[in-house]
Amino acid sequence: MDVISMSDFDETGIYSVLDAVDQVRKALHDHEYNRNVFQKKHNRPVEKLLEGILEATLFVENSTRTNFSSRVAAMRTGAMVDGFSSIENTSLTKGETWADTAAMFACYGFDVLVMRSTTEGLPRWTKEFVSNTNQQLKEQYSKAGIPFNYRNPMIINGGDGRHQHPTQCFLDLRTMLDIGNIQNIPLRGLPIALLNDIANSRVHSSIISVAPTLGLELHFAAPGRFGPRESQLEYLKAKGATFYNHGDDWEKAMRSSTIAIHSRPQKERVGKGEDLRTIKEWGCMTAERFQKLANQVPYLLHPRPVDSALFEEIHYSLRFHDADWSLFQASNGPYTRMALPAIGLDRMSIDYDFSTKKNTSLELSYLQLNVNNNSHAKAGLRSGHIEGDGIVIDHITAGRGRRLAGVLGFERENVPKTIADYLPVRDSTKDLIKLHCAYELSSEQEEAISLISPNSTINIIKSGRVVQKYRPIIGGRIVNRIDCSNDYCVTNIKEEHVTPQQKVIANGENTILECHYCGTTDTTSKIFQEERFRYIGKD
Numbered sequence: 001m002d003v004i005s006m007s008d009f010d011e012t013g014i015y016s017v018l019d020a021v022d023q024v025r026k027a028l029h030d031h032e033y034n035r036n037v038f039q040k041k042h043n044r045p046v047e048k049l050l051e052g053i054l055e056a057t058l059f060v061e062n063s064t065r066t067n068f069s070s071r072v073a074a075m076r077t078g079a080m081v082d083g084f085s086s087i088e089n090t091s092l093t094k095g096e097t098w099a100d101t102a103a104m105f106a107c108y109g110f111d112v113l114v115m116r117s118t119t120e121g122l123p124r125w126t127k128e129f130v131s132n133t134n135q136q137l138k139e140q141y142s143k144a145g146i147p148f149n150y151r152n153p154m155i156i157n158g159g160d161g162r163h164q165h166p167t168q169c170f171l172d173l174r175t176m177l178d179i180g181n182i183q184n185i186p187l188r189g190l191p192i193a194l195l196n197d198i199a200n201s202r203v204h205s206s207i208i209s210v211a212p213t214l215g216l217e218l219h220f221a222a223p224g225r226f227g228p229r230e231s232q233l234e235y236l237k238a239k240g241a242t243f244y245n246h247g248d249d250w251e252k253a254m255r256s257s258t259i260a261i262h263s264r265p266q267k268e269r270v271g272k273g274e275d276l277r278t279i280k281e282w283g284c285m286t287a288e289r290f291q292k293l294a295n296q297v298p299y300l301l302h303p304r305p306v307d308s309a310l311f312e313e314i315h316y317s318l319r320f321h322d323a324d325w326s327l328f329q330a331s332n333g334p335y336t337r338m339a340l341p342a343i344g345l346d347r348m349s350i351d352y353d354f355s356t357k358k359n360t361s362l363e364l365s366y367l368q369l370n371v372n373n374n375s376h377a378k379a380g381l382r383s384g385h386i387e388g389d390g391i392v393i394d395h396i397t398a399g400r401g402r403r404l405a406g407v408l409g410f411e412r413e414n415v416p417k418t419i420a421d422y423l424p425v426r427d428s429t430k431d432l433i434k435l436h437c438a439y440e441l442s443s444e445q446e447e448a449i450s451l452i453s454p455n456s457t458i459n460i461i462k463s464g465r466v467v468q469k470y471r472p473i474i475g476g477r478i479v480n481r482i483d484c485s486n487d488y489c490v491t492n493i494k495e496e497h498v499t500p501q502q503k504v505i506a507n508g509e510n511t512i513l514e515c516h517y518c519g520t521t522d523t524t525s526k527i528f529q530e531e532r533f534r535y536i537g538k539d
């Protein structure tokens with residue numbers, strides 16, 4: 001098991017982790033429980049949970065909690081820990097790629113890499129790269145006749161840009177469960193307010209990604225452009241989640257919620273010209289505001305740090321306020337960061353197999369359509385008078401035929417063809433592409449057709465007759481076909497050379513895709529408008 005994105009975990013897996021965190025927490029605070037229950041269940045006391053394990057903390061963004069709670073978690077459970085806290089003093093400053101840097105730690109036998117980066121999707125790429133590194137080393141040692149027993153290191157994402165902060169999310173969920181237990185309310189249906197800089201916070205982004213899985217009810221409130229990103233709303237809609245966007249009405253969001261998660265304006269990620277003053281005034285939670293809520297004060301969480309220098313998003317007048325549970329929340333950090341590597345390295349006996357979640361590959365299915373040969377007395381007539389062999393791609397969304405032909409590579413191929421656009425059909429219009437020669441479409445081309453124009457039909461013509469008519473339907477994962485729209489995605493970092501990949505999360509006229517690395521959602525209409533489909537066969 002790796003801890004890369006909350007979207008990799010299902011509900012049972014999440015509750016298994018939260019239960020493990022609770023067991024670790026109890027064992028650390030209750031010696032009897034540690035000796036009599038924990039040790040019996042997991043074959044070792046908590047202080048030896050990670051004995052003999054080598055953990056590296058690779059941080060290129062500043063951190064107090066994630067870095068040092070990971071380190072203390074390692075030290076208190078018998079692991080050895082080392083790493084770096086910035087790129088200074090590493091060879092990243094000499095132009096080495098992140099992948100090559102991480103590969104070195106795999107090559108030196110580290111069991112766990114905890115990493116923080118500004119590049120979104122980098123942890124998943126790191127996993128893929130170090131797995132390949134490990135495999136290559138294994139093979140080379142074998143060829144050299146030398147034993148090799150380093151493991152493929154577990155990757156723990158300690159935050160990648162605005163994308164994910166899964167260890168924080170697990171400790172947040174643990175805290176919510178603890179509060180839910182006080183209130184006797186379950187996580188499913190729990191109303192949670194996400195406040196302040198929703199657009200740029202990886203903490204909020206992680207909660208958003210897990211909300212449909214756990215059935216959390218989200219209430220957003222933020223000033224102007226700091227509200228949820230379009231892609232986040234698209235994702236929640238596609239997953240059927242319950243959410244309410246209250247605009248800048250913080251009071252309504254808080255009154256609707258049991259737990260409010262406030263956040264720091266991410267000034268390091270906010271571009272020039274953003275209205276920092278607005279968010280400074282809007283986001284400052286004061287005792288006065290809490291008084292206004294009277295008896296409807298939700299439990300207040302904050303991942304911390306609180307920016308007391310510039311934004312003061314939790315005003316000092318709320319210091320040690322009853323409602324502020326953010327310190328308790330932070331104290332769940334080390335327990336969470338002990339349990340996660342222990343589960344990943346099979347040091348805890350958990351009744352759940354984390355490896356069962358399917359890794360989707362491309363699934364192209366075909367809807368076979370009826371060929372009515374009577375109406376094609378001269379076969380292919382309705383499809384446009386192809387006398388011999390050929391293909392007609394029919395019912396193409398009007399206005400997309402010419403670019404589709406380009407993406408499919410037909411523009412560069414010397415195949416005889418006709419492209420017709422805006423043909424009238426009943427009360428609408430369509431485009432059409434005809435290839436006037438024997439031609440076999442590749443699955444890559446069928447994939448592109450189903451993405452760009454999902455209602456298209458493909459007619460295979462032999463000796464002037466339509467012999468097959470079908471519609472390809474995209475599913476699974478799409479590889480190397482679409483550039484990710486997120487400039488901060490690892491696939492857009494030239495020197496890392498990462499092949500873009502997307503997963504289909506909702507099928508239809510406007511298919512919704514999710515980047516395999518950075519999780520950004522996209523719609524096929526937007527991809528078409530922004531000309532981000534890669535051309536087939538183009539170098």
Ligand code: CP
Binds near residue numbers: 066
């Ligand atoms: N909550 C959190 O991630 O804090 P740090 O940035 O200090 O790690």
